[in-house]
Amino acid sequence: MTKIFLNSTYQNNNSLEFWYINKHLDKNNLKSIICWLVSQYGGQRAGAVLENLKRLGFEQAIQAGVSIGAGDITPPPIRDIFVPATGQRVLGTSRHYHLGQLTGEEKAQQAIDGWFSATELLSSAIISHFNNFDKISPIHIMAFSGARGNITQVRQLIGIRGLMLDPIGKIITSPIRASFREGLTVTEYLISAYGARKGLVDTALRTANAGYLTRRLIDVLQDVVILQIDCGPLGTEGCFITDFKDETGNILVSLKKRLLGRVTAEPLKIGKTTIIRNTEINQTLAKIIAKLYPNGVYVRSPITCGISLGQLSRNGVCQLCYGWDLSLGDLVELGEAVGIIAAQSIGEPGTQLTMRTFHTGGVVSGQALDRLRASGAGRAIFPQSIPGRLVRANGGIIGFILYEKCTLIISCPNGVRTNYEFPRGVVLLIRHGQWIHPMQELAQTIDEIQLNRIGWQKRPYRISSQFSGLLYSRNQNNKTKNLWILSYSRFNQKTYKTTFGLNYKGDWFGNQSKTGLSLEFQHKNFGLISGLDTFQINQKHIKLRLEPGKIVENSIRSGKNLKKRFNNDGRIRSWSRQKITIQKIGSLLTPQSKKVSTYYGIRIEPGFYLGELTFYTPVAGDIVQALPKIEAFFEARSYQSFHRGLTQGFYTLIKLGFSQYFSAMSALRSTQQYIRNAVQLLYLEQGIYINDRHIELVVSQIGLIMLTDEGKKLSELDYNQPLTLITVCEALFISSIIKTNPIYEPVIIGITKAALIKNGFLGPASFQETVKVLTKAAIEGQEDRITGLKESIILGQPVSIGTIWCNESNYLTLS
Numbered sequence: 001m002t003k004i005f006l007n008s009t010y011q012n013n014n015s016l017e018f019w020y021i022n023k024h025l026d027k028n029n030l031k032s033i034i035c036w037l038v039s040q041y042g043g044q045r046a047g048a049v050l051e052n053l054k055r056l057g058f059e060q061a062i063q064a065g066v067s068i069g070a071g072d073i074t075p076p077p078i079r080d081i082f083v084p085a086t087g088q089r090v091l092g093t094s095r096h097y098h099l100g101q102l103t104g105e106e107k108a109q110q111a112i113d114g115w116f117s118a119t120e121l122l123s124s125a126i127i128s129h130f131n132n133f134d135k136i137s138p139i140h141i142m143a144f145s146g147a148r149g150n151i152t153q154v155r156q157l158i159g160i161r162g163l164m165l166d167p168i169g170k171i172i173t174s175p176i177r178a179s180f181r182e183g184l185t186v187t188e189y190l191i192s193a194y195g196a197r198k199g200l201v202d203t204a205l206r207t208a209n210a211g212y213l214t215r216r217l218i219d220v221l222q223d224v225v226i227l228q229i230d231c232g233p234l235g236t237e238g239c240f241i242t243d244f245k246d247e248t249g250n251i252l253v254s255l256k257k258r259l260l261g262r263v264t265a266e267p268l269k270i271g272k273t274t275i276i277r278n279t280e281i282n283q284t285l286a287k288i289i290a291k292l293y294p295n296g297v298y299v300r301s302p303i304t305c306g307i308s309l310g311q312l313s314r315n316g317v318c319q320l321c322y323g324w325d326l327s328l329g330d331l332v333e334l335g336e337a338v339g340i341i342a343a344q345s346i347g348e349p350g351t352q353l354t355m356r357t358f359h360t361g362g363v364v365s366g367q368a369l370d371r372l373r374a375s376g377a378g379r380a381i382f383p384q385s386i387p388g389r390l391v392r393a394n395g396g397i398i399g400f401i402l403y404e405k406c407t408l409i410i411s412c413p414n415g416v417r418t419n420y421e422f423p424r425g426v427v428l429l430i431r432h433g434q435w436i437h438p439m440q441e442l443a444q445t446i447d448e449i450q451l452n453r454i455g456w457q458k459r460p461y462r463i464s465s466q467f468s469g470l471l472y473s474r475n476q477n478n479k480t481k482n483l484w485i486l487s488y489s490r491f492n493q494k495t496y497k498t499t500f501g502l503n504y505k506g507d508w509f510g511n512q513s514k515t516g517l518s519l520e521f522q523h524k525n526f527g528l529i530s531g532l533d534t535f536q537i538n539q540k541h542i543k544l545r546l547e548p549g550k551i552v553e554n555s556i557r558s559g560k561n562l563k564k565r566f567n568n569d570g571r572i573r574s575w576s577r578q579k580i581t582i583q584k585i586g587s588l589l590t591p592q593s594k595k596v597s598t599y600y601g602i603r604i605e606p607g608f609y610l611g612e613l614t615f616y617t618p619v620a621g622d623i624v625q626a627l628p629k630i631e632a633f634f635e636a637r638s639y640q641s642f643h644r645g646l647t648q649g650f651y652t653l654i655k656l657g658f659s660q661y662f663s664a665m666s667a668l669r670s671t672q673q674y675i676r677n678a679v680q681l682l683y684l685e686q687g688i689y690i691n692d693r694h695i696e697l698v699v700s701q702i703g704l705i706m707l708t709d710e711g712k713k714l715s716e717l718d719y720n721q722p723l724t725l726i727t728v729c730e731a732l733f734i735s736s737i738i739k740t741n742p743i744y745e746p747v748i749i750g751i752t753k754a755a756l757i758k759n760g761f762l763g764p765a766s767f768q769e770t771v772k773v774l775t776k777a778a779i780e781g782q783e784d785r786i787t788g789l790k791e792s793i794i795l796g797q798p799v800s801i802g803t804i805w806c807n808e809s810n811y812l813t814l815s
Helices: 002-011 025-063 079-097 104-133 137-145 151-158 186-221 257-259 282-290 338-353 356-360 623-634 642-655 660-684 692-701 712-718 730-739 752-754 762-767 770-780 789-794 803-805 808-815
Strands: 162-165 171-178 227-228 239-241 252-253 268-272 273-275 297-299 316-318 372-373 379-380 386-391 396-402 406-411 415-424 441-444 452-464 469-473 480-488 492-497 555-556 564-565 570-575 580-589 609-620 703-707 745-746
Touching: 079 104, 104 151, 104 162, 104 762, 162 186, 162 623, 186 338, 186 623, 186 692, 186 752, 227 338, 252 257, 257 282, 338 692, 406 452, 441 770, 564 609, 564 789, 623 660, 642 745, 660 692, 660 703, 660 745, 692 703, 692 752, 752 762, 762 770, 789 803
Parallel strands: 227 316
Antiparallel strands: 162 171, 239 297, 268 273, 372 441, 379 406, 386 396, 406 415, 452 609, 469 480, 480 580, 492 580, 555 564, 570 580, 703 745
8 A cells, every 4th residue: 555655656746757666665765766766857856756755754654653552562482482592501601611611701702692693583583573473563664664763672672682781882791681571670770771871971972072073074174175177187097996895805885886976087998888088987887887897997086186186275176086966966066065075974973873872772783693503403414524623713612614615414303404505714513413403503604703893802811810729730732721729628628429329211221232322320419411322331330430639520430431420620638438528629721821820739829810811802893982993094093004004115116216206196095095995994884884085085185295304495495384294296396496306205194183284374273272373373474365164254254165166266266
C-alpha cells in the first residue's frame, strides 16, 4: 500500500515522467532517489516531488499511529538458552587462568570476545525472529525504517545490554545480562551507570573539543574561494585516486564513488573513444573508468592546484581542480566559499557523534571478529594433511595456522556432509575427528581483533604476587613459562582421603577394550572425566604413587589411561594411609623476558614485584577517541611519523640529482596525500565518509617551504615580514628576481600556525594570540588587503563571495 501511495506522488507531478519504484525505501535508498531526481530533472522540478513526499510522510504517520506497548516487547526463545551458555563458557576461562594457562589480560579478552560475539549472534536472532514471526511489530517498523533507532537499541530492549564502557572508554568485562524489558539488578544498574555517565561527560566536555577543531578549520580555510576556471600549467599533474582500502585489503570506499564529481587530469582511452583532459566525471563515466582502470587514475585536486600552490594575492582554488558542487551535482560556481564548506563538513561529524554514546547508553558496539561457525552438529574430517603450525591466537586460544588452503568436512549423524573452505592464513580451532556442536567456532583470522569501534591501546602491566610463599619456575615451551608460588600458610593446605572410589557406568565390563564406552570416576574431592572413546582395565586395584615433596599438577596418573584430578595444584607435604596434605600453588603465565624475575627459591610476601610485561588492551574506539588522532594530523604533531618521511623523501630525491623544486613538491604532495588518507580512515572507522576534496583543501594549506640559514637572504627584499615560511611558487618567483637559488626544505605546519601566518592581521588577531599578532603588525607596519571573509565581517563590508565576488572581479585581478 505504501508503494502505491509513494508512486502516486511521482505520477501526480505532471512535470516528471512516471516511473514505478519497487524496492524497500529506507533512508539510504531515498537519498539515492533524491540525488537521481536532482541530476535528471534539476533542483526546481525535484523540489516539487520532495514537497509531495513530505506531505505524504506526515499524512501516513498520523494515520499509522505507531507506538510501543509492553506486549510488543517479546524476546526470541533462543535468548534463554544462549545467554546462560555464554556465561558458562566465559566462566571456564577462570579455571585456565588459575592454572597459569592464561594471563590476566587474555582472560579479560576472552570474556570480552565471548560476550561481544554473543551479542552479535543475539542481534541476528532478534532480526530473524521479527522477520519470521512479527513483521508488523512497532519496534521492528521503527528500528528498521532507517529513520530512527537501530538494532543496538532493540537488542538492549528485548535481548541483553551486553558490555559497557567506563568513563575513560575501557570495556568492563562484566556484562549486563538483563534487558530493559525484564529489568536490571542492583549490580547491573551500577554497571550501567558507567555508560550513562560517559554519555553525559562526552556530551558536556568532549563536544567542546570537536567545536574547537571546527573553529580552527574555519580560520585556516575562511579565505579559500573558487577564483577562476583553470589554474593553468601549475595544476596539471593531479593526484592518483584508487580504491580506498584498510590495512587488511578490504575496500572501504570504491573507486567509482571517489571519482564522482572529479575532473580528469590526463587523457583516458575507453574503447575507440578518448576522454580528454579536464573532463567532468559523472555517474556513468565513473562506473566505466572504475571498470577499465581498476588500479586508479589521475584527477585534478586542490592539493596540486596552481592557485593554492602560491598565488601572492589571494588564497583559493580553480573550478577544474575542485570539481562538482556536491549539493547541485554540477561544476562549482565561481566565488563559492568552498573553504567554509570543507571546514564544516570535517568538523560537523565530530560535533554530532560525541553524542552517540549518550543515545546508546555507553554500550559497546561494532563488528565481531571474522569467524566461521558450524551450521550443525557432526564429526570434523580433514581429507588430507595440512601444512601449518600451532599458534597462540586471540585471547590465548591455541590454534593451528594454515600455510595453504584446506577443506573441512563435517559429517552429520543423518549422513549429510557439509564442506567448508579455509584460505591460507586462517587459524583453525578444531582437530581432526573432533565432535562439532551447532554454532561452534571453527576458525578465525590471525588478526588480534578487527572491530569497527574497538581499538587497542599499548600499556605496561605490573606483575605482583597475590600471596606469600617460595618462588620457582617451570618452562612450558620455548616462548612462555609459569611462575609458581608455594603458599606456606596453613590455611591454604588441602587434605584428601587416600581411598579412591571407582564407579563404572555402562553395560559391559571386562579385560578387553571397547570403543564408545564412557567411564566416570566419582569422588566428592575430584572432578569427573568422561567421553573416552576407548578404555582398558587390566587390574582390580589401582595404586597412586605419591611421595612427600612431589609436585601435584592438578592430576595424578597411575596405570594406563587413568587420571585422577585434584582441585588445586600443589606440593605434597605429608602422606599416610589416612590422608594426603597438599600445599596449594598459585601460578602466573608470563613470557620469557628480562623484565620477569629470575630469582627463584626466595621467600616472598604478597605484593612482591615479580616483573613487567607489555600487552594490548581493548578500548572503545568511538569518535571521542578518534578526535585527538584527527587533531594530531591536522596540527602536525611532532610525534607523527610523516615528518620523518617528508624530510627523508626530500633529501633522497636531492641525492638522486633532482632539482630542489621537484624534490620539495614531490615530498610535499606524497605527505599531504598520506595525511588525507589517514584522516579519511579515522572517519571511515566510525562509518562516516567525507569527500576527499574537503580534506585536500585543509592539507593544501599546511604544506609550506621553510628557508634555511643560507636562504634567509630572501628576507632582505622589500617585504613587510621576514619570509621564513613561504610557498614553493613564491620561492621560485623571488629567486628569479635575485638570480640565486635559495636553500629550503619542505615542512608541514599545523592548522593553528597556518591560520596565524596568513596575509594580513585582522583574521589572525580575531583567532588567538591577539596582543602578539597586533603588536607584531604594528612594529612591522603590516597591511591587510581584506581578502578573507572574517576581515570583511569585522569591518562591516560585504564578503567577497558569490555574486559580490563576480562584481568585484576587476578588483581581484588588480590585486
